[in-house]
Amino acid sequence: MENSDFSIDVIIPVFNGQKFIIDAIRSVENQVYKPNKIIIVDDGSTDQSYEIVQNYIYNKNNCIHLIKKNGGPNSARNLGLEHVKANYVAFLDADDIWEEDKLSKQIEIFKNEKSNKLGVVYTDFAFHDLNLNLLNIETTKLKYVRGNIRKYLYFGNFVLGSASSVLIKTDVFKVSGKFLEKLHCSEDWEMWFRISKYFNFNCCKEKLVKIRISEASNSKNEEKFIQGLFYMINEFLKEKQNKTAKKAIIYNLLVNFYSLIRNSKNKIKTIKNFFSKFDKNLLIFIFLNLNILFKYITKCFLRVLKIGKFNERKY
Template sequence: MPKIPKVSVIVPAYNVSKYIQDALISLEKQTFSDFEVLIVDDGSTDDTAAVVQKFTQRDSRFKLLEKANGGLSSARNYGISHAQGEYIALLDGDDVYHKDKLATHVARLYSRADVGVVYSASQTIRDDGKPTFISLSGKPVHPNPLLALLCKNFIGHGSNAVFRRCLISEVGGFNESLLSWEDVDLWLRIAATQKWRFYREKRILCYYRVRASGLSFNIAQMQACGEQVIKDASQRSPEIKPMLPTAYAYMYRYLTRLSLQGGDIETARKFIKQALICDKSIFYRDIRSLLTLISVRLSPLAKLAIVHSIGFAKTAKGKH
């Protein structure tokens, strides 16, 4: 009888033939080896599946699952439904793990029964895989994870979390009706149980790729999804309602950054105005918020410099 792996790594993949080899090699190099890798080809039209098959042929831990295109949440849920491991790790097909990623997080989950989700600091890499100067510490803005997640997705991106598979049974999987913010929605549902802790490793153990295609996005769609996620969270947990103005201020600040990155200055001005109306205190309590405000107000050249300093969002993958 085959041994059941401790960890199931879910790798959603859609037209990432250029990048997925790096992602899978980073799994081969893990210092922790008791895992399976479920690569979900979500209806790719390139040769993603062919690249993956090279790994499945040489390592039985790698398995290719193929389905019709349904989006990121659908692919993740499909992979999780086939998972055998006690723990679930998420790795998007264009991102990369540090060699100690799984070992570090599995040790934490094993030693701390109250911890449900573990994650780490992370660093962006360029399209060609070279590191940038931009890193995410993952430090929450509030000690209460529910309140912190309302303001900022401290996990940072979809390739960072490792969590207990039982959480999916408790709160459900990714909401497939959300075209963005789907990861924030899941973390908020877990936080709302008030049963599980989120644990941050300060080491950089994950690298997420900034792709030019990630800058093509629908701001109105992202706003609608963000508003829906915040609304759902407040309905689940009425006690957070006093925090909602601050949550909306952070959401509008985020949309301001995306508008700046897309070169839409007028829309950026609209969103920054809404953020100021909701809660102007975020601009003197949070340096990234202040930089965003300044970038809207300054000359085009200064805007460009500051936009680069605050980082690029991989909006195609629902980064927040």
């Protein structure tokens, strides 16, 4: 067990993860900086995940295994948080893997921090296929944001590696609240945005998380993506007197519409799904801010003419 002032518990939510869950647990066990507890929360799996984990952790005193009715990864994370006793908590999705020095490098940043405002330390990551072959997929172009990052989070989730990359002070959740369970996409973006109102962020530039992706990944589920996007846009609408929030609403509508259409196999269905989320308040906001809309459209058009493509992360 490590220094109690910098003790860490790890939460692993799992749903039908029988193929990869043991890899995830082992990557936590192999950490140079050992966590106090590994809390595995089975979110109502219908495969053999629960039995596989039970057999693996038999006689392991540092593991807690919980099972609940299916409610999504956020509900599993929140149940795990109820069992956290350490001063810091990390999350690992059941199909992701940590490098062995991930926690040690993150906790070192916390140890060296003089301000009590630091609440989250994240790391860089790399995409892999299901067989852990490295994929040549570009991640965000605005890397390694630090300090008060709220101004960046209006324009997208710039906390690299999603939930699998973060190490968070446990007390942060007492101030910011827990994960929003009704969201099944962009839930990490929403959580970091909420935390950023009260706490600072820092990062480790090394790629310390291996994230597996497939065609079935949540990030590729169009309906869930649109639901999460418009939840965030409606949150920004609550701050519509804020100039940054105004720009962010228009920016997120344009950029994500472009991205969805570009990647869609059924463009007509995508267009209908996207515009079905526009309510009266959003339409009025757009009408009152047509100058921002035209400004962004002009910028995008000129950029396409200049470099032949639209850079989605330039705002």
